[in-house]
Amino acid sequence: MNNSTALRTLLNHEVRSVLGLDESLEIQWTVPKRKDQGDLSTNIAMIEAKKRGTIPRDLASSIIESIDWGKLNVERAEVAGPGFVNIWIAPSYYHTIVDQILSEKGNYGQGEAVPDQKILVEFVSANPTGPLNVVSARAAAIGDSIVRILRKAGFEAVSEFYVNDAGRQVRRLGESVLARAKGEEVPEDGYHGEDVVSLAENLFPSGLNGSELAEVVGEQAAHLNVAHQKKVLDEYGVSFDRWFHESELHRDDTPKHTLEQLSAVGAVYEKDGATWFKGTEYGDVEDRVIITQEGRPTYLLPDIAYHLSKAERGATTAIDLLGPDHHDYVGRMHAALNALGKENFLEVIIVQQVHLLEGGEKVKMSKRAGKLVTLEELVEEVGKDVARYFFLQRRTSSHLDFDLDLAKEESERNPVFYVQYAHTRICGILRKEDCPDPYSADLSTLIELEEIELIKHLEQFAETIQRAAEAREPQRLASYLHDLATIFHKFYSAHRVIGVDAGLSAARAALSEASRIVLAEGLNLLGVSAPEKM
């Protein structure tokens, strides 16, 4: 248990005994926005007063009068506003936070292991028919960061990329490649990108012999595409625990078993020569075809099979990050899982669109014409750190304007550098010859406003991780780190670490080192580097 949690446990114990509450009732302690509202505040008196029909401020007063605050490290407690209980905590408590960070280092903020659960996060899962686009880039940054944050929060989490290597699009890819190899027009419903030209060149360096089959060529091309996607993602700092191929399902006839399971619960019927899933009985807006008139399964059936396989492989929760063009998919997959008794198994996060801006104008992209900005190009243009940070600053569900000009600018205008610079700055201090050893400092001299403010923010790290993990929202961590950088920069401007009294100097070096540890770990959770020099 960390010191922050320990303090709250003690506070809660006292408050519960005063109010006669049992242990199951949550008591909220929040850090007020304003300094004159104390270091921590609780609204428990307002909530309990309502239940009891008493006056909130009176109840708050009785809480304050009944607790021996001194033994809790609380210097002052008062009633405020409509009935808040605000408390001021002694600096000595904050010093223990710095101690804790220095002893735990990168492990600081690690949540306790959550038992009996495993979260499988599936993201990107782009078709093997071409390069990764900017929405995939966004999904990759977010998905990878969610996995890292979940693990930090104590959850067991694994990442997975689903490769649709068995659908008709692979054949279409093969046809497109063959057309390019022959120097013919690519079919209307084929793939028109430049990448298909190089696929043709790679697969047929000395031309065609006329016996090539579109299916086979498609498989070969898809294989090359997947290998390339993997390489690009790797350079982007995103690796998957597993690349799950749709063909694996077909090899084991899994979709057939899934159909039998659906039949067994009475969720399918025949109509117009096709087999339908009764989505409407399980929450979807319409029924869906799962076997076509030609007897071919639609994508839905293997997808259901794939989601069942996630559960069979031990996942207790599946999180899917889907692109904006797939959101009508959500209802049918939930319905299918409901039908099979897997309610609440799947969580879907829609990764919204990305608009690239250059010179204030939207960069025109067209999939049909093969004019796409790829993940690879984006990383070449702006670098991995900038790309990932830009994606992680914003809510996943918001449309994102990605300002390429700002992203390319290596200046103070670029927010990524602001956070990285705080880390670099600390490294600069700690690297100095006359910098004292941060690990043997007496911290009791840390009493300045900017010092305590900094520690208070460091204290919030674990809670930020928990919230970001539970909400699946990495942007909360990005915001936190930006604030931490600001607070550190303020501390730096107000006080000197080196060149003051030796004891104080060591204490400030310790505080700087603690800040560095949290910045480095936080950036790591975003997949952004924490440079020692810039």
Added chain:
RNA sequence: GCCCCCGUAGCUCAGUAGGAUAGAGCAACGGAUUCCUAAUCCGUAGGUCGCGCGUUCGAAUCGCGCCGGGGGUACCA
């Protein structure tokens, strides 16, 4: 038509387990560096949190109804 997302400062957006006087970056203006990297800091200015009603001691946050913008609505994946 139906479904999903968004609407907060001039621009891009945070803020959503309901909390007290709504924040940041950029853009504008004015300051700070004999000293640990000024990729920084301080200050000024900038708001009917799309609109209305409701729930609540308390709403940017929850509910309902509108308005505006974007996306999706295949026996493709």
